[in-house]
Amino acid sequence: MSQKTYSFPLKNRGSLAPRLAPSPAPKTESPLPTLPRRKGPGRLQRWRERAIQAGLFVAAASSIAITLGIVGILGFESISFFRQVPLLNFLTDPQWTPLFDDAHYGIMPLVAGTATVAAVALCLALPVGTVTALYLSEYAPHRVREIVKPFLELLTAVPTVVYGYFALLFVTPLLKHLIPSLPGFNMLSAGLVIGVMIIPYVSSLSEDAMRAVPMHLREASYAMGATRFQTSVRVVFPAALSGVASAYVLGFSRAIGETMVVAIAAGMQPNLTFNPLQPAATITAYIVQVSLGDLPHGSLGYQTIFAAGLTLMLMTLVFNIGGHVLRKRFREKY
Amino acid sequence: MPGEILMALRKDIARRKRTDKVFSLLGLMATLVGVVTLLALMIDLAWDGTSRLNWAFLSAFPSRFPEKAGILSAWVGTGVVMFVTALAAVPMGVAAGVYLEEYAPKNWMTTLIEINIANLAGVPSIVYGLMALGLFVYKFKLGMSVLTAGLTLALLILPIVIMATREAIRTIPSSIREAAFAVGATQWQLVRHHILPYSAGGILTGVIIGLSRAIGESAPLITIGALTFIAFLPASPFTGTFPFISFEWLKSPYTVLPIQAFNWISRPQKSFHLNAAAAGMVLMAMTLAMNGAAIWIRYRFRKRIKW
Numbered sequence: 001m002s003q004k005t006y007s008f009p010l011k012n013r014g015s016l017a018p019r020l021a022p023s024p025a026p027k028t029e030s031p032l033p034t035l036p037r038r039k040g041p042g043r044l045q046r047w048r049e050r051a052i053q054a055g056l057f058v059a060a061a062s063s064i065a066i067t068l069g070i071v072g073i074l075g076f077e078s079i080s081f082f083r084q085v086p087l088l089n090f091l092t093d094p095q096w097t098p099l100f101d102d103a104h105y106g107i108m109p110l111v112a113g114t115a116t117v118a119a120v121a122l123c124l125a126l127p128v129g130t131v132t133a134l135y136l137s138e139y140a141p142h143r144v145r146e147i148v149k150p151f152l153e154l155l156t157a158v159p160t161v162v163y164g165y166f167a168l169l170f171v172t173p174l175l176k177h178l179i180p181s182l183p184g185f186n187m188l189s190a191g192l193v194i195g196v197m198i199i200p201y202v203s204s205l206s207e208d209a210m211r212a213v214p215m216h217l218r219e220a221s222y223a224m225g226a227t228r229f230q231t232s233v234r235v236v237f238p239a240a241l242s243g244v245a246s247a248y249v250l251g252f253s254r255a256i257g258e259t260m261v262v263a264i265a266a267g268m269q270p271n272l273t274f275n276p277l278q279p280a281a282t283i284t285a286y287i288v289q290v291s292l293g294d295l296p297h298g299s300l301g302y303q304t305i306f307a308a309g310l311t312l313m314l315m316t317l318v319f320n321i322g323g324h325v326l327r328k329r330f331r332e333k334y
Numbered sequence: 335m336p337g338e339i340l341m342a343l344r345k346d347i348a349r350r351k352r353t354d355k356v357f358s359l360l361g362l363m364a365t366l367v368g369v370v371t372l373l374a375l376m377i378d379l380a381w382d383g384t385s386r387l388n389w390a391f392l393s394a395f396p397s398r399f400p401e402k403a404g405i406l407s408a409w410v411g412t413g414v415v416m417f418v419t420a421l422a423a424v425p426m427g428v429a430a431g432v433y434l435e436e437y438a439p440k441n442w443m444t445t446l447i448e449i450n451i452a453n454l455a456g457v458p459s460i461v462y463g464l465m466a467l468g469l470f471v472y473k474f475k476l477g478m479s480v481l482t483a484g485l486t487l488a489l490l491i492l493p494i495v496i497m498a499t500r501e502a503i504r505t506i507p508s509s510i511r512e513a514a515f516a517v518g519a520t521q522w523q524l525v526r527h528h529i530l531p532y533s534a535g536g537i538l539t540g541v542i543i544g545l546s547r548a549i550g551e552s553a554p555l556i557t558i559g560a561l562t563f564i565a566f567l568p569a570s571p572f573t574g575t576f577p578f579i580s581f582e583w584l585k586s587p588y589t590v591l592p593i594q595a596f597n598w599i600s601r602p603q604k605s606f607h608l609n610a611a612a613a614g615m616v617l618m619a620m621t622l623a624m625n626g627a628a629i630w631i632r633y634r635f636r637k638r639i640k641w
């Protein structure tokens with residue numbers, strides 16, 4: 001029985017094959033049939049793979065291009081603005097009247113408006129959002145949470161124009177019953193509505209962070225005879241603090257960046273005041289106001305919206321970095 | 335005396351239990367704040383808007399006369415802008431998500447991209463509008479068109495799509511990957527035949543959530559010059575003569591529902607406010623329907639696939 005050695009295709013491929021191959025067959029026999037080289041990923045396919053990978057990388061890196069685009073455009077237009085308006089003037093002038101004949105370029109009134117609206121919104125959203133999160137995570141039965149959470153998240157899906165409508169035509173008249181001197185446009189109702197709008201940002205993220213707190217911490221607390229309240233406030237909340245802090249930061253960014261509600265319900269006059277019962281313009285409302293008119297491209301008035309936008313960007317950036325630092329500081333290790 | 339101590343202890347425990355009850359009630363009330371406001375908002379909108387909501391309202395162009403004004407150009411505009419948005423955001427977002435989950439090496443570049451995407455999600459939407467005004471409208475000369483609007487909103491929802499894609503891919507167990515590689519699949523074959531089909535549900539959910547956010551977004555569109563009075567429709571994409579498909583509609587000026595509603599709210603006349611409420615109802619119906627669809631899809635896919 002003549003012995004024919006077939007090598008497995010696998011052996012043909014690597015460097016192992018020659019070593020494992022049996023000694024040359026006697027000359028009388030015909031040479032071994034050579035099996036066709038198994039087609040692994042061929043050269044063409046390897047190129048294809050590489051091209052696809054490069055394409056996917058470009059898509060991922062485009063997010064950096066977007067950031068560069070934002071920073072570039074804001075910076076570029078703001079530089080031409082600050083060539084004509086000194087920075088000191090921009091920061092200290094108490095008036096913002098860039099479109100009047102007697103033009104003043106002080107950002108303070110817009111920053112004050114933005115801060116006031118955001119403060120009202122956060123005064124509502126942070127406590128309510130946090131307590132909601134604690135309730136949903138520690139108290140509510142499973143079924144209640146499953147129903148309430150998506151329902152609360154619907155609050156973020158409501159178009160902001162609709163919120164503006166609600167603030168101007170429902171909340172303000174309602175508040176007027178309590179505060180008869182309230183003007184038709186005011187920062188209070190705009191801030192309150194924004195506050196309700198950002199509750200789910202705060203509560204959902206905080207709740208996720210609280211649910212991530214390991215069960216044994218709660219068990220230990222209950223084992224020592226603590227009540228639910230004590231466990232929630234002294235164990236779960238501190239343990240989830242880093243996640244809760246990032247929820248707060250996100251809520252803050254939303255509150256100062258919100259546009260349509262303030263443009264509709266807070267009035268559009270720059271007003272250097274921290275009194276929420278007054279009408280005032282925020283940075284975002286000013287940008288909307290200018291965009292609705294038609295300013296010629298390249299004029300100083302056109303550049304003001306970029307300077308205002310840059311200020312807004314920097315405000316969110318400062319808070320994001322602050323939040324990042326806080327998060328690192330409070331990160332609990334269990 | 336032990337009796338007194340016991341009494342004090344009982345009192346203390348009762349007090350703590352009371353605190354617990356009070357806080358439980360407080361929590362329920364806090365939860366209801368959001369729920370009740372949402373209900374109040376919907377009822378208020380329906381109260382004002384139902385009287386105007388009829389077929390004539392849906393099929394008429396805006397007008398100086400509130401009783402004749404309608405939202406035809408606005409909802410058609412919303413439709414075409416959303417089409418462009420989806421066309422731009424979905425391939426880019428999914429590709430970025432796939433890259434970050436399946437391909438990306440662990441290095442500073444990847445970390446930079448990840449941090450950057452998280453930061454982009456927190457950038458105020460009006461800043462995107464300013465960027466689009468400077469870049470798309472004046473640098474690339476795309477004009478104040480449907481194309482510009484669609485691209486701007488696509489950039490806005492890109493982080494949402496990327497995060498949803500990553501989230502969906504992350505739930506696929508690595509045994510699937512190992513099995514595919516074991517039979518000699520290349521990386522792309524794995525992605526194409528396994529990763530993408532299995533994560534399709536999650537991706538679709540994210541895309542719909544993103545689009546429902548884009549539908550209600552008006553601030554960035556105001557900065558790039560969405561007009562509030564458009565009494566015509568964009569050019570038809572189908573033509574009678576040779577290439578049969580025309581891209582003229584991409585360049586046409588447009589308006590969208592939220593901007594039409596904003597315009598009506600800003601007017602002093604009461605009757606325009608009713609129109610705004612009706613337009614708001616249409617908008618709400620669209621976003622709620624999309625969110626409902628997203629929840630349904632998530633539910634179905636979760637039920638169908640068992641690892």
